Amino acid sequence: MAQDPDIQTRIAETVVLLRAKLGVRDKTLEASIRKAKRRLPRRVYKQALILARAEAMASHPKLRLVLDNPKLIKASDVVQEHLGSINLADRRWGWFLGLLGGLAFNMLALTTLLLVFLWWRGLI
Numbered sequence: 001m002a003q004d005p006d007i008q009t010r011i012a013e014t015v016v017l018l019r020a021k022l023g024v025r026d027k028t029l030e031a032s033i034r035k036a037k038r039r040l041p042r043r044v045y046k047q048a049l050i051l052a053r054a055e056a057m058a059s060h061p062k063l064r065l066v067l068d069n070p071k072l073i074k075a076s077d078v079v080q081e082h083l084g085s086i087n088l089a090d091r092r093w094g095w096f097l098g099l100l101g102g103l104a105f106n107m108l109a110l111t112t113l114l115l116v117f118l119w120w121r122g123l124i
Helices: 004-022 029-035 042-058 069-084 088-121
Strands: none
Touching (some): 029 042
16 A cells, blocks of 8 residues: 555656656646657657556556556656656757758758859859
8 A cells, every 4th residue: 555656656757757858748647658759769658658557547546456566666767767867958959959960061052052053054
């Protein structure tokens, strides 16, 4: 009985981490997982699905007794460990540098095409 509220607490902590690290704004874990599917690795996503399936059962007093608590705790640990390791500043820098790299490539391609066009027209 001591681990029963622990599962609900772990599910709530997972939802809070999804909100903080991935920006998913849903109330339930299942809806949050659906929106964050492509941003999670497959093994983490599968563990999160295990937690999401147990979310409804954990709130019911009699169905809570049939839950596999060690499996749910392990799944919770895997998901929370992954979400905790996400560095938001690094993700922002990666996005920004990717944007600058794409912009630089487009400018080089445009300059090259302009020079080829001018050479073809005989202006260079």
